[in-house]
Amino acid sequence: MQNLSPSSVWFTLFESVYTSGSVTPSGLRNRLCTTLRQAINSGALTPGQRLPSSRTLAADLQLSRITVEAAYAQIEAEGYLQRHTGKGTFVSLSLLPPAAPRKKLSVKANFSTLSARGRKIVDTGGCHDPGSPTAFAAGSPDLRAFPLKVWKQLTNQQLRIQGERLLGYGDPQGYLPLREALAGYLQQSRGVFCRAEHIMITTSSQQALQLLAMLLIDPADPVWVEQPGYPGARNAFTSAGANICPIAVDEQGLNPVSGLPVPRFIYLTPSHHYPTGVSLSLSRRLSLLDYAKRHGSWIIEDDYDSELHYDGRPLPAMQGLDKHQQVIYLGTFSKVLFPSLRLAYAVLPESLVGPMVTLRTVNDGHSSQLMQAVTAEFMQSGHFTSHLRFSRQLYHSRRDHLLEQIKQKIGWLTPQVAAGGLQLAAYLPTGQEQHLSALAAQAGVATPRLSPLFLQTKDFSAAQPLDGWLLGFSALASTEITAAVDRLASMKVRSTS
């Protein structure tokens, strides 16, 4: 090929014209364009360099001349080439960096990288969803028990009835029939005072926490969290610059000492404290509400798995006790339907509805209308209640089975009876968490560790890390629980007395 170095780079590039799939004329032309652009962009062809005539190139590449002409015309129009009648086709000189000699560019330019906020976010390490539902990954419902057939029927039904209406942009506050179904459900089953207009649909509790953090926290604002506590919430607050104050949890729940900085908000999991499962007592609820009122703090009530309560009925939501619209109530479908649904909800004090909806539009618009419509129908047609009832019975028996198995077979593990939820905390002899977790991993059993759920702190009278595990039972059949406990029981554990 005249005026072109027959370098292997060039031939390698051209090979792409002949590889893969379709060979329509327009397909070939496009590939030739791509190849030429890449050759120019990569420096294999340099500004001012002459290209072969279309006739020569067509012969070399066994393409029709029309295809090559079309490709040249296309990338000439894009500014890559200049064609001069009688002289030939050249790589455009305008591609030379203006008024600077061409030089080898450094690949490692000195970029500014992340913002201070960005570095702080990366430093949190992020939030880790439960892995595959093997023993004892915590936090996932049993997806094998989900009524997928009904779900498919409702999906088809909604697409049939509503068609393209479900495909367009949606209400950033959430699909109204879903908010209505939720309002009824939350009032009836959780004692939450709300109407559809107080509810906002989000993709996850995590999103709700992130939005609230952005809306309510200025850098260095104090925020109270439970110690130990849910890392996802801490991470969201940290990413907004909050000053996180971990507060010890005892058998009645959060137990703030005096002298703590007045928080922007208090983050609570009152139904089943994450991770211990403790329920926040009524008198503590009332005194926290009173404190929040006197100090102008918000309360975030994360009611992430209260539907799955096994011993008696759960206490109604704290939100129902709130006379001053200070409680922001969060719930999710991830634990009671399925995580990849990406639907959760917040019940907001009236003054926050508008700001949160505005923020949602800036953040990511809205949630899938189809998924919301199917979920609304799933609730309205009674499937939700039956699935909840079924899950509750199933997980109840699994929790009991796990407790029983541990009691029978593992002397060094002290499980806590979680009154509900998808997992239970189990304590280990002091100083043994790392060692025993490594042994368990060798035995092929995942045992999420408890100590990372404690925030390292010196400033407050917060609890110090305890050794233990957070064992998920909800996604495991009884036989799987038995097998996993047997593997833990047969580990060669050092004497712990």
Add this chain to the structure above:
Amino acid sequence: MQNLSPSSVWFTLFESVYTSGSVTPSGLRNRLCTTLRQAINSGALTPGQRLPSSRTLAADLQLSRITVEAAYAQIEAEGYLQRHTGKGTFVSLSLLPPAAPRKKLSVKANFSTLSARGRKIVDTGGCHDPGSPTAFAAGSPDLRAFPLKVWKQLTNQQLRIQGERLLGYGDPQGYLPLREALAGYLQQSRGVFCRAEHIMITTSSQQALQLLAMLLIDPADPVWVEQPGYPGARNAFTSAGANICPIAVDEQGLNPVSGLPVPRFIYLTPSHHYPTGVSLSLSRRLSLLDYAKRHGSWIIEDDYDSELHYDGRPLPAMQGLDKHQQVIYLGTFSKVLFPSLRLAYAVLPESLVGPMVTLRTVNDGHSSQLMQAVTAEFMQSGHFTSHLRFSRQLYHSRRDHLLEQIKQKIGWLTPQVAAGGLQLAAYLPTGQEQHLSALAAQAGVATPRLSPLFLQTKDFSAAQPLDGWLLGFSALASTEITAAVDRLASMKVRSTS
């Protein structure tokens, strides 16, 4: 009822026991519990007050005594009641606020409300998705043209093949088969250099912009945006505290003057500038890349609708020209599939992949696995390419029809020939935008205004607002376009000469 004031409040509360739906014993018990809790929480029943005996209350309410006993036991367990054998049932004294006389609580407590950041976000007014697809709402594809039948088949197919695997937690970076399909598509059709590991799936371009803003911008960092430009991007950057620098756009695209502050990043819509449709010229692309390299700035290339190009082929993506991993490439399925799919993507420089994935876990976890799986299959099976080809032809003819209609019928409107996209800019006589928009609204025609897309500014040599409209044509059949133009043409417009 003994010891209870027969106030209307009390009776009103109790009415709820008899209203609505099911009357199973457990349903009645739950309602009675709810009613009693509300009565206590609202202050209708006060701490220490005696409740009627279960026998009396059962008779009054025509309930079985077992139901009333069960309700009393339940809310006693919750801490609302105290029962003393032989004395009766009392509202718990522990509900009194500790060591403070009970007083009428103010409903308007003095809450701290939003953070400074929150107020700034609310002040942006948020981002507004296109309304219902009537003339001339801009920015929506024609959902009537979407192959919904194929989509339903693929949805059922994926649920059949993959079942519950699609229901669980997903990869925060995105479903791998979708990232692979996208990598092939973006290389082939847009000249983007990438592999699946550089791609991150988001719910929307807006989410990608928000995540990038959080990760890269510290308060007061300068960011260059196009003037006029996309408000969604500006809002995301504003919410992270950026110092927004609007830069004038001429017929070759962004035209920065000298003396501008070095930006953290430059936000561009190079294929079809939003809203004018201008394409950023090759030499401007190269000089912006050069500037960015020399100053350590990122470039965000928002390629939101380049697939829908009508006149010739679009220029390949700027990302393909980037030798230094400085360009962050964004694309979306909202314009080419459907908005409520909630899927978009970012092609990231290697150094940003890890931080962005971490941030996504803190922000909202991941996108729907089912939707990603169906989209991947839609691409792999060739439906994506055919739908794109079909949409391109359809919208091309609609654009031409709108231009033709305006030319024939409306002398005072000066449309710009957008080489692609879902809408076109049309200029109005100076000072007439508000007046003519009001007239159009009276005539039942939506005419999104151009001037709000200009940022008010004094600091830079940025363009000042122009009067005009941004007319969406993609979602309208030809007859709908004709009818809407006729309505505009018949408006009683003041002389504009």
